[in-house]
Amino acid sequence: MSLASSLALACDEMRDQQSQLMTFADARVDRETGVLNRRALVEHLQARLTARGEGGKKVAIVLCSVDVDPYASAVDGEASLSSVARLIEQFARENDVIARYGPQEFVILLPRTTLDGGLVVGERLLKVVDASLERRV
Numbered sequence: 001m002s003l004a005s006s007l008a009l010a011c012d013e014m015r016d017q018q019s020q021l022m023t024f025a026d027a028r029v030d031r032e033t034g035v036l037n038r039r040a041l042v043e044h045l046q047a048r049l050t051a052r053g054e055g056g057k058k059v060a061i062v063l064c065s066v067d068v069d070p071y072a073s074a075v076d077g078e079a080s081l082s083s084v085a086r087l088i089e090q091f092a093r094e095n096d097v098i099a100r101y102g103p104q105e106f107v108i109l110l111p112r113t114t115l116d117g118g119l120v121v122g123e124r125l126l127k128v129v130d131a132s133l134e135r136r137v
Contacts, residue, residue: 030100033085041099041107048111060110060118064088064125068104068133087132091125 001009028040036044048059066084081104088098088106097109108125110118 033082033100035085035089035106036097036099038099038101041097041101041109044097044099044109048109058112058114060113060115060121062108062110062118062122062125063101064106064108064122064129065102066104066106066129066133084129084132087129088125091128 028036028043030037045059066081068081068084081100085098085100085106088108092098092108093110095111097111099107099109101107108121110121113121
């Protein structure tokens with residue numbers, strides 16, 4: 001086999017692997033909002049609950065249900081699900097996991113966070129999202 005043939009074969013193989021990786025990534029990310037989807041959320045939660053060590057099982061969960069027009073866009077000046085997702089991402093800590101759970105629901109997993117800590121985060125997030133949505137009306 002010539003060098004050119006070997007390189008062409010290697011390039012084809014790399015393209016196939018890249019395509020498989022993209023398919024896997026797409027299966028875990030919500031296309032509309034860019035955050036993780038429900039499947040990825042379940043994977044993160046299972047991993048967290050089976051983790052060993054300090055704080056491995058301690059996790060607070062915040063469910064955020066938003067009332068936005070599903071057909072809104074930033075061009076209209078209205079809040080969209082993707083703008084709410086960006087807001088939650090800005091609000092979250094680096095190790096928090098944000099996922100779209102339902103049509104207008106987001107879940108934030110807060111590792112190493114107590115129930116009381118989760119309540120504080122949820123209340124703060126509510127104020128931030130409410131303030132943002134009120135500004136757009």
